[in-house]
Amino acid sequence: MKKTNLLWRTLSNGLLLGAVLLLLPQCANNAGSESSSEDSGDQEMAEAQGQVQKASDPIERGKELYVSYCQICHGKDGELGPMGEDMKIQPPDMRKIAARNGGEFPEERIFQVIKGEQEVAGHNQANMPLWGDTFRESEGLASDAEVEQEIRHIVSYLKTIQE
Numbered sequence: 506m507k508k509t510n511l512l513w514r515t516l517s518n519g520l521l522l523g524a525v526l527l528l529l530p531q532c533a534n535n536a537g538s539e540s541s542s543e544d545s546g547d548q549e550m551a552e553a554q555g556q557v558q559k560a561s562d563p564i565e566r567g568k569e570l571y572v573s574y575c576q577i578c579h580g581k582d583g584e585l586g587p588m589g590e591d592m593k594i595q596p597p598d599m600r601k602i603a604a605r606n607g608g609e610f611p612e613e614r615i616f617q618v619i620k621g622e623q624e625v626a627g628h629n630q631a632n633m634p635l636w637g638d639t640f641r642e643s644e645g646l647a648s649d650a651e652v653e654q655e656i657r658h659i660v661s662y663l664k665t666i667q668e
Contacts, residue, residue, distance in 0.1 A: 566662075567659045570640075570658060582600065583666050584598055584600065604667070610663075615663060619659060621636065636656065640656070
């Protein structure tokens with residue numbers, strides 16, 4: 506009986522030592538890459554909680570919003586999206602806003618159109634929602650200032666795709 510217990514302890518200790526030796530390199534790799542994966546871990550946690558990481562760069566944030574809300578009608582590259590093709594009044598080419606305005610990009614006018622303060626054909630009708638209200642609900646924005654900031658991000662992005 507004593508020989509069996511001694512043998513069992515020896516095997517158990519050996520297995521434990523083997524497991525530790527096998528896991529040490531993995532632990533070292535994880536510790537070294539912990540800081541590089543910290544951001545992705547934060548993002549994964551936010552996504553698991555139903556939150557989405559928003560780009561901090563205004564132009565990148567504008568692109569995120571454009572892809573989420575505008576691309577369906579105005580197209581991936583600003584040309585014409587799948588929903589825009591079926592509209593009675595087709596959306597204009599977003600890449601040519603400046604060209605249609607004497608080479609100048611009318612930032613304030615575009616802001617007002619998106620916000621719903623300036624009416625243009627096809628906008629603020631059944632074809633295009635009032636984005637201020639939509640952003641407030643969909644993006645969980647609490648104030649007019651936050652809504653306006655998101656719209657300005659879209660305007661900044663649109664300015665970068667001009668031809």
